[in-house]
Amino acid sequence: MSDLVEFRNLKYLIAVAEEGNITRAAKRLYLAQPSLSTQMRGLEEALQVPLFIRDRNGVHATPAAEILITGGRELLKLRDGLIATARALHRVTFTPMRLGFSSFVDHALYEMVCSVHTSLFPECEITSRSGDNVELLLLLQKGEIDAALLALPISGSGFKTYPFTKSRLVVCMKSDDPLARLKEIAPAQLQAKLTIFQEPKQHPEAHLRLMEMLDEVGIRGDVASKTTTPHNIQWMVESGQGYALVREGSEMHVGLVTRPVTGVTWTVDSALILGKSTSQKTVPGLIRELRKRLRLQVSPSSASKPPRSVRPDIEDENLRLFA
Amino acid sequence: MSDLVEFRNLKYLIAVAEEGNITRAAKRLYLAQPSLSTQMRGLEEALQVPLFIRDRNGVHATPAAEILITGGRELLKLRDGLIATARALHRVTFTPMRLGFSSFVDHALYEMVCSVHTSLFPECEITSRSGDNVELLLLLQKGEIDAALLALPISGSGFKTYPFTKSRLVVCMKSDDPLARLKEIAPAQLQAKLTIFQEPKQHPEAHLRLMEMLDEVGIRGDVASKTTTPHNIQWMVESGQGYALVREGSEMHVGLVTRPVTGVTWTVDSALILGKSTSQKTVPGLIRELRKRLRLQVSPSSASKPPRSVRPDIEDENLRLFA
DNA sequence: CCTGTCCAATACTTCGTACCTATGGCAAAA
DNA sequence: TTTTGCCATAGGTACGAAGTATTGGACAGG
Structure with missing residues (x-):
């Protein structure tokens, strides 16, 4: 009977009650909302006890649920402690x-x-x-x-x-560059200006692949400047040595901007x-x-x-x- | 991390430790032995703690496991209590x-x-x-x-x-009947003596089906005596009115025996x-x-x-x- | 009024895992 | 030796917990 309630169920119940909102709780638990919804329904079903009052902007725990929640918190804590002591007893030392x-x-x-x-x-x-x-x-x-x-x-x-993760590659340039006025850059416009790359030896396969991809849209990969860290790359762009490709969303130095390249989806x-x-x-x-x-x-x-x-x-x- | 340990796991662990024997514990838990074996291995794996010392005649809990066991018993008890109070609070009254x-x-x-x-x-x-x-x-x-x-x-x-359940049907007869000396009865030997049945009206479909089955082995179903309870059937057999079919394994009056019928597997x-x-x-x-x-x-x-x-x-x- | 937003619930599919059966290995008893 | 009583391994199945896509209800803003 009570075998229908596992630690997992208690954890979910608590999260939902704390958020007062299934959607948010699901996010916190790395779950999809419908999954959590059905779990909660299932729990109510299993216990034959209504646990939440649902209304337009969320859910609200019933008194019976409150009992389960406070008790559940206690149980979860006890479990963690129990496991920790059992572990400690057997001297489980992790190598770093x-x-x-x-x-x-x-x-x-x-x-x-x-x-x-x-x-x-x-x-x-x-x-x-x-x-x-x-x-x-x-x-x-x-x-x-x-x-x-x-x-x-x-x-x-x-x-x-x-x-x-697959991060999109975008062009990095100075914000006062004429091309920075455009929302997107056409591949042809990069010709001869895309010159800054990470040191090829650091990742030959990736470099090779990148050159291929450039080739496919008719750009020659002029490796004029090579460097070793993303920061260095930005400095080199700042000093006006050309454009570079960087991961979309990376943090940029002030004075630099990124622009996507039309028609291609290069990713790293x-x-x-x-x-x-x-x-x-x-x-x-x-x-x-x-x-x-x-x-x-x-x-x-x-x-x-x-x-x-x-x-x-x-x-x-x-x-x-x-x- | 400790999410890998559910109440179920604790329950299994406890059962195994108490029986000192996985096979027996599995029986108690209505599980197959390999299932329980793998569960226990999985638990040791998850906790990174050896829980049992296995030897030829069973398993023996390590100190770390003992901790988990006593703690686990406590937790299981707490869970049951928790659910009971939550239930009680909402006045879950069952209709009978x-x-x-x-x-x-x-x-x-x-x-x-x-x-x-x-x-x-x-x-x-x-x-x-x-x-x-x-x-x-x-x-x-x-x-x-x-x-x-x-x-x-x-x-x-x-x-x-x-x-x-599918219970086999066997012939019920007096122990001093000549046929009782045989270990099995041939269908032909039942001819005309299989006369006692439960009242057909109690279950027309089953009765019909039974008659069909008798017919298939060449026995005419002579419903000479009808009765309403298995006990009555036995009394009628005792009084020498003929043979009857009863479920194998049913408790028999003294003086009565059952014999299987060769070549057929009639079941109810x-x-x-x-x-x-x-x-x-x-x-x-x-x-x-x-x-x-x-x-x-x-x-x-x-x-x-x-x-x-x-x-x-x-x-x-x-x-x-x-x- | 309609439309957009924000909930939860439903319908259906997918995938993980707990469970099964069948089998093997190993030690002790017969 | 064979048998017995263990546990472990291998491989398959099935149920449940997860997913996606979508609906429906209840506001709030234009």
Whole structure:
């Protein structure tokens, strides 16, 4: 009978009551609203107790629900404590999570991953390691890091990769540039002016692919200036050396603007790559949670998937995810 | 993180620890042993804590597991209390469960259903009502009972039926009858002596079907004596009026024995039939639990399914089910 | 008045996982 | 040896919790 009520149900109930609004609660729980609605109905059904009074602007807990809520909070806390002590008793010491990330991926993404990890495993340290794709892949290979956030495509196979964000690439220019008056830039207008790139050696595959994509719209990739970090790129644009491609939504120095390029949807795809044989026990839990929050799916070790062509549809939600 | 541990997991853990033996615990929980095994492994995996020391004759909880077990017991108790008070606050009063059962079904089955019901809903009374199939179907039709235990087939459609036990039919005779020396009876030997039946009017469809089955093996159904209860049947056999067919495993008067009939597998199938539109809120829970315990599946309202032909394979487990 | 917004509920589909059966391995008892 | 009593593994199924798409009701603003 009471087997119909699990911790999950209590958690949902509490969230809904606290928000006073199923839609908002669903967002907080990383769920879709109808899912949560049916869960709540199901709970009322199972208990044979009405839990909410629904009205135009939300829901309001009944007295019976209040009981469940306060009791439920208590139970959830007890559960966490219980697990923590059982853990402690067996001296579950986590080796630190060794996470690499390349400058090609959004920093916000990195922070999000870290925040999810520490919220799941507060006792587990994270030791970060940044570098370019080539370096990081080597470290993964050697087992010196457990996972890394990289830009696709990656060479070498046998890596488990979890692709997630696709950021659109836009042109970065000075705000007083004549082209900055336009809302969108035609590819032809970039001819000969798109000259600033990240150092190709940092990610040969991605660079090659980028050159191909430029070629497809008739632009020659003049790698006149090379640099190593997104910041440097912006400085170089500021000093008038040409245009550069940057991730849409990245934070820009003052005096710089970004403009989309008409007719193309170039994207840079980031992914979490796992070391071949990690002993890091937090990895499965991390993946699980990330999958739930970001709706991402596995793509097991095949390194194809060209970095473009998918509708970006930047939901900006992505960046709000880490609470 | 701790979201990986639900009440269910604690319950299983406790059962396993208490039995010291996964197989036995699985039986107690109405689960298959491998299911429980994988659950336990999964829990150890999720917590990153070894919970059991396995050896040749069972499992033994580690200290960490002991913590979880005592804490878990507490939590389960708290949950039950919590739900009970929430319920009480909303004055959830159950209307009594009105359950009918015909004399064609095994009494043990009836008791089992009752015991499951009261263990699920201790506050809910059961008012029983016995009668023959025809009467009970009428009562279901009129909504005067919520559910009934009947023998298939049933006429009239639109009833949700949950078939469960199939009991084999055997011949009942006096122990000093010459045929009682045989281990099995050939159909031909029954000719003209199989004369005692339940009153056909109590269940016309079943009687008809029985006559058909007898016909198939060349026996004429001579309904010489008719009676209304299984007990009466036995008395009539005792007084030497002929043979009768009874459910295998039914309790027999002293001086009577049963013998299987070679070459045929006649069975009588019992089912739980639901009223067309019951307001009885305990029904879904009851069905759910019965399905879990007996592995029975729905057969939605079609009244076909002839009462024979399926391997009986009486597991006798059936009767031990109600604890 | 209509239209847009903000709720929750419904209908239907998809996917994960808890469960099943069948089988294997291993140690102790027969 | 074979049998017995465990647990573990492998592979398939089915139910439920999740998703998407859509509807309906109740305001509020133009």
